[in-house]
Amino acid sequence: MQTNAGRDTLSARDTARQPIEAGDPVNDSRLFRRCLGLYGTGIAIITAEMEDQRAAVTVNSFASVSLDPPLVLWSISRASRSHPLFTNGKRFAVNILASTQMNVSRHFSSKVEDKFADTSWSPGEFGSPLLHGCLAHFECETYAQVEGGDHTILIGLVRRASRFDGEPLLFAQGQYSVAYSHPEVSPAPEVGRFTPETATEGTIIPQIFEAHHLLSAVFDEHRHAEGLDISVARVIACVYDMPGLKTDQVARATYLGQRDTEDALATLVERGMLVSSADGQLVLTEAGRHRREAIRTRWQNFQKDQLEGIPEADLRATLRTLSKLIAQNRPAK
Amino acid sequence: MQTNAGRDTLSARDTARQPIEAGDPVNDSRLFRRCLGLYGTGIAIITAEMEDQRAAVTVNSFASVSLDPPLVLWSISRASRSHPLFTNGKRFAVNILASTQMNVSRHFSSKVEDKFADTSWSPGEFGSPLLHGCLAHFECETYAQVEGGDHTILIGLVRRASRFDGEPLLFAQGQYSVAYSHPEVSPAPEVGRFTPETATEGTIIPQIFEAHHLLSAVFDEHRHAEGLDISVARVIACVYDMPGLKTDQVARATYLGQRDTEDALATLVERGMLVSSADGQLVLTEAGRHRREAIRTRWQNFQKDQLEGIPEADLRATLRTLSKLIAQNRPAK
Known part of the structure; x- marks a missing residue:
């Protein structure tokens, strides 16, 4: 097969990867919808x-x-x-x-x-x-x-x-979203780029922006490692927390559309993680509950690992700063 | 005019607003492109x-x-x-x-x-x-x-x-972007919602997510108050920092496309903030330089106002925490 993958180019890191899934959409319309959903x-x-x-x-x-x-x-x-x-x-x-x-x-x-x-x-x-x-x-x-x-x-x-x-x-990756400047572009023209070495009091807000982006990307990798895309992860969390819901209730609780919810539920049934009773109530199987608990443990460990080695006093001070910033910018109800 | 705007409905806050601009796109294709650009x-x-x-x-x-x-x-x-x-x-x-x-x-x-x-x-x-x-x-x-x-x-x-x-x-609002979960949906199914009152050490990372969203939205309002959309703000900052660039250099430096850059430059020329020399070099007028400095002052005041009242020691501790989180999650070059 002719390929330029090995060349040292501007896209050298974009070597040929294995797809998560691929096929003829005539035979698998859910696969097709999942692929379409990747275009925000x-x-x-x-x-x-x-x-x-x-x-x-x-x-x-x-x-x-x-x-x-x-x-x-x-x-x-x-x-x-x-x-x-x-x-x-x-x-x-x-x-x-x-x-x-x-x-x-x-x-x-x-x-x-x-x-x-x-x-x-x-x-x-x-x-x-x-x-x-x-x-x-x-x-x-x-x-x-x-x-x-x-x-x-x-x-x-x-x-x-x-x-x-x-x-x-x-609407991106099956969920309601908001857009932020790409992190390789400065977050706002007023802000400019900075590095931790140049950090001063004047860089707390840009640092919050950058920390958010990096943490979010790293945690997404964890979710992928668990073999779940975000809509499936959201549905499994919802059914775990509120067993006995029906499909349309799950769709509303997860903020996924009816179709994405149905696709995610079908995926979970296929994988033996979910059963649906005669009257449409959804309940996780033991395998499903285990998967949900594994994701939650992963999230807890992720937080613990990230914060490890930061002195207790610094963590408390960071919390005070963030809580104040959040409280003073929350829109009035 | 028939209207339901005054009714107390789920959209009560969506009362009829004045458009920033409106018209027949046959007469103004730049207006049309700016409107189209709002669809991410x-x-x-x-x-x-x-x-x-x-x-x-x-x-x-x-x-x-x-x-x-x-x-x-x-x-x-x-x-x-x-x-x-x-x-x-x-x-x-x-x-x-x-x-x-x-x-x-x-x-x-x-x-x-x-x-x-x-x-x-x-x-x-x-x-x-x-x-x-x-x-x-x-x-x-x-x-x-x-x-x-x-x-x-x-x-x-x-x-x-x-x-x-x-x-x-x-691509949203004329710039390369990444998507994050809508803030009214939990940032990730693992995280859940929280309030400052329930803050614990286990909520630092979700708090970074929420602080980022709120600060970003509040600062966008400041930019709008300055009468500049993000592509115009980016171009004015670029030409201020590097006078004498040509259009295609500005397009590359700002990460805007050629067309959005040309539109932003035309807007600045129309408003008397920019001149283009015979050989295509771009330079801000005094009005343009003043506007750039006004935006920068606004950003500096925004940061100062946001952080006001937070003890110096808390700010330093917050910076240490954020710098560590950034350093340990930056992708290796």
């Missing part, structure tokens, strides 16, 4: 109104297409109840969610009958509902529809674009 | 090989389409040199970048002639080049092509999907 995305709620009927769907298939003319696209499942309304309609709005809108995303993904009744919104200039609190709105006319397997791709001509203050809500 | 995305490099010619383009327009059949899509500019190769070809591969591959993204976005020569890769089972070190690969046959204004949308039938260990590289 924002979250958009698409809204439309036609003859006093309103529809909204939550998607992460939004993408930009063209600047001239200004086009964007997204896809809707042909099985969706809202499919006829969007495909017969002549316009829609794309509402890009902000990091403060996790509850809005959850609300619009739920089975509530009239989602607009409990939501703050107003009609846009082109007639589609615009949700308040979003980061951006794209008010569109339907430009083209393209059949795409079990979905229809809707291409919109953007008639009006607007943006607001805030940070984006993201 | 992963980064994908699309590769293809035809008659010993290889092509690669870096995109953030990747999206999933369908599970049955397994379809994905992305868009390529009709002005791209690689447009003919991708639209005449019968297959391509989607390489989803990992957080460790910022250098790969920069390399493939640069003007280097043969991008594959300095990159570690091998041909996939279906003939398209697969880059090493990625988070996922989708090996595709071209399923359909759709004209989309100044771009062509390519829809791929996925013949093989594979995934690897790692975290995704993201």
